[in-house]
Amino acid sequence: MEKVLEVNHLKKYFPVKGLFFTKGYVKAVDDISFEIYKGETFGLVGESGCGKTTTGRAILRLIEPTSGNVIFKGKDVTELKGDALKQFRKEAQIMFQDPYSSLNPRQTVFEIIMEPVRFHGIHVDDPEEFVIKLLESVGLNEMHLYRYPHEFSGGQRQRIALARLLAVRPEFIVLDEPTSALDVSVQANILNMLKDLQKEFGFTYLFISHDLGVVKYMSHKMGVMYLGKLVEIGPAELIFENPLHPYAQFLLSAIPVPDPELAVELKARREKISGEPPSPINPPSGCRFHPRCPYAKDICRKEEPPLIEVEQDHHVACWLYSKA
Amino acid sequence: MPEPILQVRDLSVHFYTYAGIVKAIEKVSFDVYKGETFALVGETGCGKTVTSRALTQLIESPGRIVDGKVIYYSSKGPINLLELGEEDIREIRGNEIAYIFQDPHASLDPLYTVGYQIAEGMEVHQRIKNIKEGIKKAIEILRSVLIPDAEKRVQNYPHELSGGMKQRVVIGTSIANDPKILVADEPTTALDVTVQAQILDLINKLKERYHATVILITHNLGVVAETADRVGVMYAGKIVEIGSVGQIFKNPLHPYTKGLLKAVPNPMVKSERLEAIPGTVPNLITPPGGCRFHPRCPYATEICKQKAPELVEIEDGHFVACHLY
Numbered sequence: 001m002e003k004v005l006e007v008n009h010l011k012k013y014f015p016v017k018g019l020f021f022t023k024g025y026v027k028a029v030d031d032i033s034f035e036i037y038k039g040e041t042f043g044l045v046g047e048s049g050c051g052k053t054t055t056g057r058a059i060l061r062l063i064e065p066t067s068g069n070v071i072f073k074g075k076d077v078t079e080l081k082g083d084a085l086k087q088f089r090k091e092a093q094i095m096f097q098d099p100y101s102s103l104n105p106r107q108t109v110f111e112i113i114m115e116p117v118r119f120h121g122i123h124v125d126d127p128e129e130f131v132i133k134l135l136e137s138v139g140l141n142e143m144h145l146y147r148y149p150h151e152f153s154g155g156q157r158q159r160i161a162l163a164r165l166l167a168v169r170p171e172f173i174v175l176d177e178p179t180s181a182l183d184v185s186v187q188a189n190i191l192n193m194l195k196d197l198q199k200e201f202g203f204t205y206l207f208i209s210h211d212l213g214v215v216k217y218m219s220h221k222m223g224v225m226y227l228g229k230l231v232e233i234g235p236a237e238l239i240f241e242n243p244l245h246p247y248a249q250f251l252l253s254a255i256p257v258p259d260p261e262l263a264v265e266l267k268a269r270r271e272k273i274s275g276e277p278p279s280p281i282n283p284p285s286g287c288r289f290h291p292r293c294p295y296a297k298d299i300c301r302k303e304e305p306p307l308i309e310v311e312q313d314h315h316v317a318c319w320l321y322s323k324a
Numbered sequence: 325m326p327e328p329i330l331q332v333r334d335l336s337v338h339f340y341t342y343a344g345i346v347k348a349i350e351k352v353s354f355d356v357y358k359g360e361t362f363a364l365v366g367e368t369g370c371g372k373t374v375t376s377r378a379l380t381q382l383i384e385s386p387g388r389i390v391d392g393k394v395i396y397y398s399s400k401g402p403i404n405l406l407e408l409g410e411e412d413i414r415e416i417r418g419n420e421i422a423y424i425f426q427d428p429h430a431s432l433d434p435l436y437t438v439g440y441q442i443a444e445g446m447e448v449h450q451r452i453k454n455i456k457e458g459i460k461k462a463i464e465i466l467r468s469v470l471i472p473d474a475e476k477r478v479q480n481y482p483h484e485l486s487g488g489m490k491q492r493v494v495i496g497t498s499i500a501n502d503p504k505i506l507v508a509d510e511p512t513t514a515l516d517v518t519v520q521a522q523i524l525d526l527i528n529k530l531k532e533r534y535h536a537t538v539i540l541i542t543h544n545l546g547v548v549a550e551t552a553d554r555v556g557v558m559y560a561g562k563i564v565e566i567g568s569v570g571q572i573f574k575n576p577l578h579p580y581t582k583g584l585l586k587a588v589p590n591p592m593v594k595s596e597r598l599e600a601i602p603g604t605v606p607n608l609i610t611p612p613g614g615c616r617f618h619p620r621c622p623y624a625t626e627i628c629k630q631k632a633p634e635l636v637e638i639e640d641g642h643f644v645a646c647h648l649y
Contacts, residue, residue, distance in 0.1 A: 047516035047517065047518060048516055153604045153605075155604060156604075183367040183368050183543070183605070184367065184543070184545075184584060184587045184588050185367060185583060185584060185587050185600065185601040185605075186600075186604065187587070188586075188587035188588075188589075188598040188599065188600035188601070189600040189602075191589070191598060192597060192598055192600060195597075210516070210517070211589075212517075212591045213546075213588065213589035213590055213591040214589050215591075216589065216591045216594075217589040217595060217598065237594070240591065240592075250518060251517065251518060252591070254517045254518045254520070254521040255517055255546060255591050256520070256521075256524075256544065256546030256547045256549065256550040256551075257546050257549060257550070257590060257591065257592050258545035258546045258548075258549050258573070258585065258588050258590055259549055259573060259590065259592070260549040260550075260569045260570055260573050260574075262549075262592060263546075263549045263550040266592075267550060270521065274522065276486050276487070276488050276489075276516070276518075276519055277516075
């Protein structure tokens with residue numbers, strides 16, 4: 001299979017400014033690596049503040065990574081300039097969480113969708129027909145052509161955002177919590193549509209979410225993030241069946257399942273982990289999860305665990321699985 | 325026969341806005357039994373929060389409670405909470421019926437220490453003589469909501485605490501007066517899943533310890549399956565189905581409940597395709613006539629467009645408002 005995206009040792013530190021000097025850094029993303037193959041969805045899960053959104057933005061260079069590189073179709077994205085960067089911006093798109101702030105309230109749907117088309121100088125014979133086709137592919141129609149964003153519901157706005165990015169025929173799309181602002185009945189519609197479009201056009205997705213049910217439904221492979229680090233990577237099914245990292249186990253057991261019988265069973269098995277993620281400004285030494293981990297040993301406090309392959313394609317960064 | 329602690333009958337709340345009258349809830353009726361956890365579920369704008377707030381007249385202008393009764397079985401006998409005056413309802417609100425709101429950041433005053441805020445509620449309801457005594461009590465309360473280092477934390481300001489800790493403090497303020505009913509309105513929506521599990525666990529423990537009754541408002545069906553005994557499903561300002569957790573999840577009757585259950589991705593089950601409910605939630609200024617779900621319902625017939633269905637009991641304790649039954 002063709003590798004579309006390769007992320008190597010990506011880091012993004014945000015400086016914390018004091019009165020005169022930089023007091024320290026928020027290590028939002030700290031040395032993460034993964035790859036995504038063509039037509040696949042890579043799910044990135046973690047709790048708020050773990051760095052999943054920063055990862056998505058750094059990959060697209062919406063924020064400049066501190067170090068590391070991102071290889072997109074054989075080219076290093078972090079070194080692109082000028083026309084090459086513009087071309088990359090066309091091929092790699094993003095869909096944001098909040099459909100209320102990602103559409104210009106003063107533009108009609110037609111203008112919203114045509115803007116990136118004009119910007120990238122894509123020639124279309126009949127703009128109106130072009131936009132209507134796009135609207136139809138996301139379940140809207142020509143009636144909506146000259147309406148403004150405020151006339152639409154949240155789910156419909158996400159469809160418009162989707163039509164806008166389809167207009168430039170991207171290959172790779174970062175979906176940053178695309179359904180978190182929507183109700184479940186609407187969420188199901190959007191998720192199904194994203195899956196259908198992927199099948200039809202062979203899109204590659206990076207799907208960022210905190211909702212494990214949604215990630216399981218969407219992803220082929222997934223990565224679990226904790227405090228700026230990827231602690232486990234593997235095929236989504238394997239991770240859900242057999243999570244290895246204590247944090248992944250904890251996260252999976254903590255989700256409330258919409259099934260009362262299963263819930264009783266899961267609750268009994270739920271790992272007793274207390275506390276909340278610490279601040280990423282001065283993250284704990286060694287393994288960042290050690291202060292909350294029930295299995296923490298001496299080495300966990302001192303040394304950072306490397307990411308190792310435990311079974312095929314299933315990697316974990318935890319001393320429980322390393323021989324060191 | 326379980327003993328009711330709260331009986332809501334035909335509760336209607338309307339909001340008088342410039343755009344028109346928003347019929348936020350219409351003829352909502354349900355019972356809550358002593359010692360249980362009753363969950364109200366539904367999507368944004370279905371009226372679950374309005375219902376919970378109307379119980380103690382917590383509806384502000386332009387909203388108005390236009391109809392209905394809320395019978396509360398207090399230790400002194402049944403009272404209709406909606407007939408009480410301002411002073412009398414304040415005796416009940418925060419004292420016998422306490423609230424936990426969604427956003428812990430907005431529920432606490434940033435200018436006072438958490439100890440003071442817990443003590444204030446007790447002083448208002450004359451549980452303590454002065455704030456000083458209250459702060460001592462607040463330490464015990466912080467311990468009971470499992471905040472470590474309670475002696476030090478009592479002097480903290482809200483900004484010094486994390487989201488989960490703040491929600492624990494909010495829960496502390498609401499249990500301080502030993503309430504009979506705890507109304508938790510999306511208590512974990514602003515929190516991460518791992519913290520959510522801890523908070524739900526805490527609410528459950530406190531419920532047992534204080535023999536309280538919990539009314540849980542949520543949109544998360546997972547949370548309902550895990551914590552509730554009985555469930556009321558709301559859609560567009562109406563209750564469409566009521567039953568035990570087992571009845572609702574194993575044998576959902578209303579097409580909306582069925583659709584909702586199929587639309588949620590279950591992380592423990594592999595599914596190839598989610599079944600979505602077509603359309604969107606209606607506007608409550610001009611809600612659809614008849615059954616409010618009929619424009620989105622796959623089984624809708626002529627009668628559904630004309631007549632609003634009443635709640636009928638199908639099996640023991642399982643009510644549904646649908647013409648199919």
